[in-house]
Amino acid sequence: MSLLGKRIKYINEGNAHIVLHVIDTDYVIRIIKENGVTANINTISNSVNYVNLVMVPLVFGFNKYRHEVIELPPEEIVKLSIYLKDIRPKHRLVKSVFSKYAIKAPNLAIISSNSENYCLELKPKEGFLSESFKKISKCYYCLKQHLKVDEKQIICKTDYCPLDLFSGDHIRMKRALINLIKNPQNNLKLFQNENIVYDEKSNMEDFEDLITKNIFSSVNKFNDFIIAILLNDGISNLILKESPDLKIVKPNYCYESKNLNANSFLYKLLAIQMVSETFESQPLNLNTIESEDLEYVPILITSMKENNIDLTNEIHRKKFMDTTNSKDLALISAVAKDCSVMISYSLTPNDKLPFVKIDNTDVYYSVSVTDLEPKSPKTLVKRQKTERKLLEIYEKLLNS
Numbered sequence: 001m002s003l004l005g006k007r008i009k010y011i012n013e014g015n016a017h018i019v020l021h022v023i024d025t026d027y028v029i030r031i032i033k034e035n036g037v038t039a040n041i042n043t044i045s046n047s048v049n050y051v052n053l054v055m056v057p058l059v060f061g062f063n064k065y066r067h068e069v070i071e072l073p074p075e076e077i078v079k080l081s082i083y084l085k086d087i088r089p090k091h092r093l094v095k096s097v098f099s100k101y102a103i104k105a106p107n108l109a110i111i112s113s114n115s116e117n118y119c120l121e122l123k124p125k126e127g128f129l130s131e132s133f134k135k136i137s138k139c140y141y142c143l144k145q146h147l148k149v150d151e152k153q154i155i156c157k158t159d160y161c162p163l164d165l166f167s168g169d170h171i172r173m174k175r176a177l178i179n180l181i182k183n184p185q186n187n188l189k190l191f192q193n194e195n196i197v198y199d200e201k202s203n204m205e206d207f208e209d210l211i212t213k214n215i216f217s218s219v220n221k222f223n224d225f226i227i228a229i230l231l232n233d234g235i236s237n238l239i240l241k242e243s244p245d246l247k248i249v250k251p252n253y254c255y256e257s258k259n260l261n262a263n264s265f266l267y268k269l270l271a272i273q274m275v276s277e278t279f280e281s282q283p284l285n286l287n288t289i290e291s292e293d294l295e296y297v298p299i300l301i302t303s304m305k306e307n308n309i310d311l312t313n314e315i316h317r318k319k320f321m322d323t324t325n326s327k328d329l330a331l332i333s334a335v336a337k338d339c340s341v342m343i344s345y346s347l348t349p350n351d352k353l354p355f356v357k358i359d360n361t362d363v364y365y366s367v368s369v370t371d372l373e374p375k376s377p378k379t380l381v382k383r384q385k386t387e388r389k390l391l392e393i394y395e396k397l398l399n400s
């Protein structure tokens with residue numbers, strides 16, 4: 001199948017987008033699924049501007065990549081729908097109307113063409129103990145596991161706790177990764193040459209085979225590699241030091257350890273997530289934000305342009321945080337709490353990328369983030385309602 005004269009390959013999809021690799025290029029096209037409403041060019045452009053001008057600079061501190069809006073001819077969309085029908089997972093077929101506008105974005109699953117490429121996708125979720133749950137020492141993610149079991153979204157709870165991953169403590173981070181591998185849910189996937197080779201449907205024993213087939217001698221070493229990258233600044237070369245494969249049990253409470261270095265990738269992501277905490281202190285007026293629209297996005301972008309705010313500049317970032325209204329900051333935080341981190345790696349030397357030296361082998365890598373589109377203010381209302389539900393469930397569990 002070709003699109004705009006180029007061959008394409010299906011990579012994956014979520015609720016809102018279908019992601020296609022354009023073969024022999026370093027980019028993907030994210031097809032927008034229309035949910036009963038025709039996607040408006042202004043809304044899509046605003047969303048792309050939000051990713052480029054707000055989220056990418058806030059998460060990385062620099063313009064790591066840009067998204068772009070493209071238009072697809074109607075006949076190509078018809079061809080695409082027919083082609084995708086047999087490829088897409090059945091449960092996703094309910095959304096099969098595609099916008100003529102699409103998003104061109106860098107391919108984050110591949111870092112070097114014509115060679116073996118791997119990519120670990122993590123959806124780390126909220127990495128701190130939010131104010132509402134401090135008194136019970138349970139984080140949002142761990143509490144939501146009970147709700148997911150009740151609502152039959154998952155069969156069994158995971159022992160993964162985002163506070164372990166964001167702890168900056170090597171042993172806790174390893175526990176987080178092991179628990180993600182054991183029960184990946186929608187929080188961990190492994191790609192090999194853009195094909196998902198490990199996810200929630202996989203058998204855990206397969207993971208070891210996949211990991212030890214090429215680069216790593218053990219899953220423990222692989223976990224050390226991922227931890228080293230998450231604790232690094234994303235640009236420096238590293239030498240891997242293997243740490244012991246300790247099996248430590250998760251305690252039945254969640255706790256923060258503030259051991260992340262300020263220049264690490266995880267620290268920066270956590271800092272954006274925690275922006276919501278200033279907002280939590282001023283209770284939300286639900287009636288004022290029932291709106292589902294994204295009108296706040298162009299207003300925010302226009303104000304940034306008028307004030308010459310460039311979020312790649314640290315002084316500007318501080319000014320932005322001090323002057324942006326708390327609702328907009330809470331929405332930025334919501335995006336950072338729900339995004340996916342893509343860690344792609346390959347053995348092919350690439351002088352534009354940092355590497356991790358493992359024994360005598362250099363593994364080149366890149367850390368990127370996807371799903372940085374703006375969220376509707378309804379997200380904040382949903383969060384408040386979910387928090388209440390979670391506290392009720394917890395209360396019931398304590399009394400049972």
Ligand SMILES: O=P(O)(O)O[C@@H]1[C@@H](OP(=O)(O)O)[C@H](OP(=O)(O)O)[C@H](O)[C@H](OP(=O)(O)O)[C@H]1OP(=O)(O)O
Binds near residue numbers: 186
């Ligand atoms: O807040 P949560 O934890 O319910 O996050 C939702 C995610 O649930 P999960 O990661 O499975 O717990 C949820 O993920 P799934 O669809 O369950 O895979 C979505 O990412 C949702 O975002 P949106 O409202 O579709 O933009 C997410 O909703 P918001 O980010 O809008 O809150």
Ligand SMILES: Nc1ncnc2c1ncn2[C@@H]1O[C@H](COP(=O)(O)OP(=O)(O)OP(=O)(O)O)[C@@H](O)[C@H]1O
Binds near residue numbers: 014019028030109371
């Ligand atoms: N730029 C990219 N390069 C390679 N793969 C990608 C890229 N962006 C997304 N993906 C893959 O496609 C999946 C769906 O992507 P995306 O986040 O665009 O969908 P979505 O519908 O917005 O997701 P959600 O349901 O979380 O809102 C991701 O989980 C990831 O596996």
